[in-house]
Amino acid sequence: MSGSGLLKCWQDVPPGTVTFGATSREVETGLWRSMRPVLDAAKCVSCLKCWLQCPDASITTDSDARVTGIDFFFCKGCGVCAKVCPAGAISMCPESDFLSAPAEASRGASPGKAGELFGA
Amino acid sequence: MSGLNIKEMTKREGPLCEGHRMCPGCGAPTAVRQAFMGIDDPIVVVGATGCMEVSSTVYPYSAWRVPFMHVAFENAGAAISGIESAHKALRGRGMFRENIKFVAFGGDGGTYDIGLQALSGALERGHDITYICYNNQGYMNTGAQRSGATPKSASATTSPAGLKLPGKLQRPKNLTEIAEAHDIPYVAQTTLHNPMDVITKVKRAVETKGPAFVNILVPCPLFWKIDPADQAQVCKLAVDSRFWPVYEVADGEYKLSYEPKKHVPVEDFLKSQGRYAHLFKRDAVRTDLIESAQRDVDAQWEKLKMRIQSSQR
Amino acid sequence: MTSGNLAFAEAMRQINPDVVAAYPITPSTEIPMKFAEFVADGRVDTEFIAVESEHSAITACVGASVSGARVMTASSANGVALMHEIFPIAAAFRAPIVFGLVNRSLGAPVNIHCDHSDSMPERDSGWIQIYCEDAQEVYDTVILSVRLAEHPDVRTPVFICQDGFITSHCYEPVEFLSDEAARGFAGTYERAYPLLDVDNPVSYGSFVMSEDYFEIKRNQIEGLNNVPRVYGETMRELAALTGREYGAVERYMTDDADYVVVVMSSATGVAKDVVDSLRREGVRAGCLRVRVFRPFPADEVREALEGKLGVAVLDRSASPGGVAPLAAEVKSALYDCETRVPVKDYIFGLGGRDFFPSDARRVFDDLSSGNFEPGVRYIGLRDKCAAAEECVI
Structure with a gap:
């Protein structure tokens, strides 16, 4: 949803259905998250597997390409990073652990059996 | 090809940025992010209607750091043709940069099915473009309906597993081979099992002069009924079981990109996903369909091996 | 002596558009055929895309136009109908495509002759529609329409309609401008937010919810609302060159x-x-x-x-x-x-x-x-x- 401050009158809408590049960086998709990836910097070897596999470009790195953390403004909490991490440096924790108010219990369709196969 | 250094890649801002509205753990944005990681030149992107297009352009925001256009569902091939031609006409006048690359993407709906004609036309005409299919084997934007890419026996919402029918009855078409039959300079098939495979292939496709096609198998956690976190592992199973061989065809020469070391039955791949759950019901395991899936995989693998052999003569 | 189709093609040659994408269909086929000759003989330097369908023709035109190219095409009857989905998109993208619509009945039954059942269903697509009486008017209208469609206050595609066979194929005297005069009048196309401007990236064709869709459509309609004024100004300017003036x-x-x-x-x-x-x-x-x-x-x-x-x-x-x-x-x-x-x-x-x-x-x-x-x-x-x-x- 566009913020109320962004709603334009018809005279001010850019012509041609145009929107501008990279403006989605204003959209806080992190609000969707029910599970939070927690990075243990001591275990992280900065192999960048999480960075490569993150659907939401939410793994942050420094100028030496070392993993510095997770951008919670965007991270949707899918858990891919935790699964692909060879060092076990990322663990998924319920968002409720980080809020004063209890978070909604996680929902969704029952996943398949991949978890079993991969020993999760 | 210039070297691929992941550390260097982290310093670049990718064409697809944060804040898109794809589902958590969806394979498509991973595929699109990886696809563009190795490309140095400026690009213009066209998206066919589909999850990726809709979720990356929710007005007034755009998740595209590069010029992006969506026209409709069935015509990404034609749209990118028009843009590439416009660039040919205009670049000489110093109006725009010389070295722009043109990439179109579509899901399997927009590529295997409704957009096949426009894709075929674009490939035949020889535009200097790359077309990427992010193939999650069904129509996800409308809610997991079957497509021409949906595998046999998968339960989709227009080929549901019911009391009588065991999911989709037909085998998928082989679009990678259909693209290859256009005699274009570069065709490849890959998945999210290994990021470097995706990055390398798309880079090669984009740097190839003339039309190129890359078919990337990507999981849709909702349709495949997998834990979103398992996208990479399920793709690895697809490759290891030979369900989705990863290979490339450069100037007619076939090359396997990865050969599984040990035999993994396709049953393992099927079992990993809820869309095949009806095949594995206790007391009613559909051994016939599982065996038929294995036969299909074996036959397809043999065909591919023959193509590899004959092309390398 | 020339025909409506050939007059249209001649105007295209003079204007030398950046991109033409077309697919043949009777009775408009002559337009892309004649134009392909100009391309083959090097008389224009247009990128001519001989696409595999009308749907792809108009789509490629939209892509090229949004990129910043001056674009033209032609079609008739069922070809127009196949393009139907893309017409409102072209209008919404403010893609000033100049389109030779050679009127032919829409099947079934199949019939190749004139009526307006192909163009009339497109009257609400957001395009300008101009119906010409004869070949001279077709020629003059192509020259006029390039400027009209591309005008910053209009930025709207235009159908130039002529009656299939009656106008498109009958030969009559037509007076042409000199190439210099035609090109000088047409000028060059300058697009707002061209897609090829990789340094200022924009996205076209977003997914828009109810909270913004209405404003975007209303903004688009303003382009058509401005046509009468811009048409009058442009027509007067052209009439000074040709001595021929056509009102609405x-x-x-x-x-x-x-x-x-x-x-x-x-x-x-x-x-x-x-x-x-x-x-x-x-x-x-x-x-x-x-x-x-x-x-x-x-x-x-x-x-x-x-x-x-x-x-x-x-x-x-x-x-x-x-x-x-x-x-x-x-x-x-x-x-x-x-x-x-x-x-x-x-x-x-x-x-x-x-x-x-x-x-x-x-x-x-x-x-x-x-x-x-x-x-x-x-x-x-x-x-x-x-x-x-x-x-x-």
Whole structure:
């Protein structure tokens, strides 16, 4: 949803259905998250597997390409990073652990059996 | 090809940025992010209607750091043709940069099915473009309906597993081979099992002069009924079981990109996903369909091996 | 001597558009065929894309136009229908494509001859629609339309319609501008937010929820609303070069007329001839040709028809189950007249059925005899229930 401050009158809408590049960086998709990836910097070897596999470009790195953390403004909490991490440096924790108010219990369709196969 | 250094890649801002509205753990944005990681030149992107297009352009925001256009569902091939031609006409006048690359993407709906004609036309005409299919084997934007890419026996919402029918009855078409039959300079098939495979292939496709096609198998956690976190592992199973061989065809020469070391039955791949759950019901395991899936995989693998052999003569 | 199609192609050659993407369909095929010759002979440096369907033709045109290229194409009938999905997208993207629409009946049954059943369904697609009477007008309108469509206040694609075979294939004298004059008039296209500007990236064709969709559509409509002003300015400028000026409507002896026939495109010639004959007989007949159908020149139509004793509207397409497009527009325009103007609607010429002077005369006879029974009348239709003289064709 566009913020109320962004709603334009018809005279001010850019012509041609145009929107501008990279403006989605204003959209806080992190609000969707029910599970939070927690990075243990001591275990992280900065192999960048999480960075490569993150659907939401939410793994942050420094100028030496070392993993510095997770951008919670965007991270949707899918858990891919935790699964692909060879060092076990990322663990998924319920968002409720980080809020004063209890978070909604996680929902969704029952996943398949991949978890079993991969020993999760 | 210039070297691929992941550390260097982290310093670049990718064409697809944060804040898109794809589902958590969806394979498509991973595929699109990886696809563009190795490309140095400026690009213009066209998206066919589909999850990726809709979720990356929710007005007034755009998740595209590069010029992006969506026209409709069935015509990404034609749209990118028009843009590439416009660039040919205009670049000489110093109006725009010389070295722009043109990439179109579509899901399997927009590529295997409704957009096949426009894709075929674009490939035949020889535009200097790359077309990427992010193939999650069904129509996800409308809610997991079957497509021409949906595998046999998968339960989709227009080929549901019911009391009588065991999911989709037909085998998928082989679009990678259909693209290859256009005699274009570069065709490849890959998945999210290994990021470097995706990055390398798309880079090669984009740097190839003339039309190129890359078919990337990507999981849709909702349709495949997998834990979103398992996208990479399920793709690895697809490759290891030979369900989705990863290979490339450069100037007619076939090359396997990865050969599984040990035999993994396709049953393992099927079992990993809820869309095949009806095949594995206790007391009613559909051994016939599982065996038929294995036969299909074996036959397809043999065909591919023959193509590899004959092309390398 | 040249034909409507060849006049269109000649204007294209002079303008030398950046991109042409087209797919052949009778009777518009000659336009891309002739243009392909120009490309093959190096007489233009256009990127010509011989696509695999009309749907891809218009899509490639949209892609090229949004990129910043000047773009032209042509089609007819079912080709136009196949493009239908993309027309509103082109308009919404403010892609000023110049489109040669050679009118042909829309199948089924298959018929290659003229009526307006292909262009009329596109009247709400957000494009400008201009209907030409002859080949000279086709040529002049192409030159005009490039500037009109691309004008920053308009930025709207345009259909230049001509009657299939009647105008598209019949040879008549046409006067061309010099190449320099045509190119000089057309100028160059400058797009706002060109897609190829990789340093200032924009996205086209977003997914828009209810909270913004309405404003975007209203913004788009303003382009059409600005057409009358820009059309007038541009037409005057072109007329200074050619000596020929066309209004949104053409009023032929309507000022003092009692009875007026409203018609479009090539059939106007027949109606004007009959007006001449009737005038000699002392009947105050007139003919109003609607040239610009979108945006519809309602004020000019009202001004021309207010106070008339009778008006007949001749549509070359039907709106099955409703009022035919031109009749609906004319009646709607006359709603604001203080005194009701009697209007009778007719459908003629479907599938290329000839429209004879005797047909036009019968229409004027209806008007002067005060025959304004409700319901549409079909001209030249074999009809068991019709009076004997009306069945003679």
